[in-house]
Amino acid sequence: MSITPSSAGVSGKSVVITGAAGGIGHALAVRFSAAGANITVNDVDHAGARNVANEVGGTAVIADCATEDGVTALIAGATEAYGRVDVYIANAGVPGIGDVSASEEAWRLALEVNLMAHVRAARLLVPVWLEQGGGRFIITASAAGLLSMPGAAPYAASKHAAVAFAEWLSMTYRDRGIVVQAICPQAVRTRMLGGMGALTEIAERTGTLSPTEVAEEVYDAILDDRFLILPHPDVHRFYVNRATDTDRWLKTMNSLAHPTSDE
Ligand SMILES: NC(=O)c1ccc[n+]([C@@H]2O[C@H](COP(=O)([O-])OP(=O)(O)OC[C@H]3O[C@@H](n4cnc5c(N)ncnc54)[C@H](O)[C@@H]3O)[C@@H](O)[C@H]2O)c1
Secondary structure, eight states, X not given: OOOOHHHHHHTTOEEEESSXXXXXXXXXXXXXXXXXXXXXXXXXXXXXXXXXXXXXXXXXXXXXXXXXXXXXXXXXXXXXXXXSOSEEEEOOOOOOOBOTTOOHHHHHHHHIIIIIHHHHHHHHHHHHHHHHTOEEEEEEOOGGGTSOOTTBHHHHHHHHHHHHHHHHHHHHHXXXXXXXXEEOOSOBOSHHHHTSTTHHHHHHTTOOBOHHHHHHHHHHHHHHTOSEEOSSTHHHHHHHHHHHOHHHHHHHHHXXXXXXXXX
């Protein structure tokens, strides 16, 4: 296999991917493994994580990456297998569907998995990376973390928080060798999208991508260290609209949330 500059970027590196039993995490494991990385596959889905680890010749660590114990076991497992962690892809997520009446439990779960998992991983990794001269922290947030998501208040708020935490990490540590990136896709054809009921149609309106297409975009972004990874190009335009005319943007979002209402 010829070595391209991009494959040189992760070849021999230790890459941890959470939520990698299927969907985007699985596709990332396949892409980074093809480029020569050593992959630690994490998930709470035992069989799925083991299957993906076998497929990519990696190591499976079954753990809840959102808990302190789980993320500690995950980083210890990757370090035992490959000596260090060079790249951490905080990809595991939960859908967080619901409106103002979403339960305490729905909010707690969304905030734990979509935000606090990243905080807990960074707490362990950043001090080590500062010592060893660098590292890469990639968060699979969502376009919902830049824009929003009709019908999914816990998801939208927790993904905004994930992007905010990624920005904070980047602005604080970018001068010390720590690269932080946020993946913000719209609809991707995975188990999560399939389980979103009526929301699936709204999410799909601007076109769906395969997990493999998203993984390819992430892989390209390793080359230039860009903070925002936007596999759906329209997201950039929507994000600009939100910033430049927030009220008009909110009115458009309102019509998405209530498509039959008279505006
Ligand atoms: N599918 C989409 O349309 C879409 C769009 C934007 C962002 N995302 C984000 O992409 C990421 C991956 O989701 P996906 O679409 O591939 O869905 P998916 O359901 O296929 O993958 C999510 C994985 O995370 C695992 N997981 C959940 N909680 C966990 C925990 N606490 N510890 C370890 N593993 C855990 C699940 O078991 C599952 O295998 C999520 O963060 C999701 O929010 C998805």
